[in-house]
Amino acid sequence: MKKPLLRKFYQQPTLKVAKELLGKYLVREINGSFLIGKIVETEAYVGENDLASHASKGKTLRNQVMYGPPGHAYIYFIYGMYFCLNVVTEKEGFPAAVLIRALEPTDESLGSKARSLEVASGPGKLCRWMKITKEFNGWDLTKGQKLWVEDRGESDFEIEASLRIGVDYSGKWAKKPWRFCIKGNEFVSKP
DNA sequence: TATTGGATCGCC
DNA sequence: GCGATCCAATAG
Numbered sequence: 001m002k003k004p005l006l007r008k009f010y011q012q013p014t015l016k017v018a019k020e021l022l023g024k025y026l027v028r029e030i031n032g033s034f035l036i037g038k039i040v041e042t043e044a045y046v047g048e049n050d051l052a053s054h055a056s057k058g059k060t061l062r063n064q065v066m067y068g069p070p071g072h073a074y075i076y077f078i079y080g081m082y083f084c085l086n087v088v089t090e091k092e093g094f095p096a097a098v099l100i101r102a103l104e105p106t107d108e109s110l111g112s113k114a115r116s117l118e119v120a121s122g123p124g125k126l127c128r129w130m131k132i133t134k135e136f137n138g139w140d141l142t143k144g145q146k147l148w149v150e151d152r153g154e155s156d157f158e159i160e161a162s163l164r165i166g167v168d169y170s171g172k173w174a175k176k177p178w179r180f181c182i183k184g185n186e187f188v189s190k191p
Numbered sequence: 192t193a194t195t196g197g198a199t200c201g202c203c
Numbered sequence: 204g205c206g207a208t209c210c211a212a213t214a215g
Contacts, residue, residue: 053198060212062210079207081200082200123199128200164198166197
């Protein structure tokens with residue numbers, strides 16, 4: 001059964017959403033077949049004051065989805081070859097999002113189990129695996145079509161906070177412990 | 192209009 | 204440690 005998370009879940013403080021997304025399942029439907037992975041690693045980007053955020057210089061063509069209503073996907077293209085998936089949070093007009101950094105693929109999603117550690121342990125890799133491209137920029141994740149997040153009732157784990165990856169340029173904002181992982185999960189990315 | 196550098200990854 | 208490879212954001 002499809003049971004995508006509701007908009008009011010996303011319309012909460014970003015740090016709370018980033019933590020509560022852990023243990024939820026990202027579902028991608030492609031022509032009737034499914035790629036599904038448990039979210040095991042996230043990062044929060046909050047407001048224009050956050051110098052590590054794409055919104056730190058105000059609203060632009062690229063980041064405008066972050067200013068829109070919560071529960072939509074913000075996809076950006078980076079380093080000439082990778083896409084990254086974020087979910088927009090908080091109320092419309094306030095630019096904030098949670099970057100989905102790693103997934104634990106479900107058994108039903110895997111043709112060969114041997115590569116399961118590799119397919120989605122990083123924001124660029126998980127988008128490549130799920131065939132998420134910029135056509136999903138602005139996609140409404142509450143519709144339960146093609147791409148959404150659902151709750152399967154998992155909450156038996158500990159959350160570990162650490163520094164965000166790849167944002168050394170942002171001064172004191174690089175020191176915020178706004179990266180969240182499921183403690184001990186081996187599918188978390190290894191920078 | 193030209194230049195720059197990035198919320199990454201995989202191979203050297 | 205570094206090259207791949209695009210494009211939005213800046214500067215001029």
